[in-house]
Amino acid sequence: MQAKDNIILTHEQIQHKIKRIAYQIYETNVNEKEIVIAGIAENGYIFAQRLKEILxxxxxxxxxxCKVTMDKSAPQNTVQTSITSSVYENKSLILADDVLNSGTALAYGVKHFLDVPLTRFKTAVLVNRNHKKYPIKADFKGISLSTSLHEHVNVTFGKNDLAVLE
Structure with missing residues (x-):
């Protein structure tokens, strides 16, 4: 972390946000026996792992x-998942990412999962930026930020050091 970084959320604040999102996911899926959390690599998958632990x-x-990988610079035909579609078919699925920046990764992730019948489909992000390229909405979000298109938001997931930086 450089001295010029603005800390938006501390380690403890991020822990609280993730826990709150996990409770919201549980409340939404209280009647489900099994759910799938698909995290967009890399930080989205770490976020998904932490949600899983709390749930x-x-x-x-x-x-x-489920780990979702894609070439974020050209995601049209590059979305891949670590599990087969038969594993998440007819289940409740949450697509998770650390930061909703332009909406590109979430949009193509959503598109990928729409090819399979699901009982429920929601999205979760730790940081929701209000300046997006696509009209993508996060169902569960830790914090919403009004940032300019030129500002960058970075989430750092360390074992005992979490931070959201601007």
């Missing part, structure tokens, strides 16, 4: 993790 502590819902 398993607070509920009896079985959580399957």
């Amino acid at each position: 398993e502590d607070i509920s009896s819902i079985s959580v399957t993790l």
Whole structure:
């Protein structure tokens, strides 16, 4: 972390945001026996792992993790998942990413999962930026920021050091 970085959320604040999102996911899926959390690589997947840990502590819902990889500069035909579509078919799925910047990654991630019937489909982000290229909305969000298109938001996931920087 450089001295010029603005810390938007501290480690403790991020922990609270993730826990709150996990409770919201649980409330939305209280009648489900199993859900799938698909995290967009790299930080979105780490975010998904942390949501899974909390969900398993607070509920009896079985959580399957899925890693979503794509070439973010050309995502049209590059979306791949770590599990087959038969694993998440007819289940509740949450697509997770750390920061909703332009909406490109989330939009193409959503498109990928729409090819398979799901019982419920929601999105979760830790940071929702209000300046987006696509009309993508996060169902669960930790914090919303009104930033300019030229500002960059970075989430740092360390073992004991979490931070959202501007």
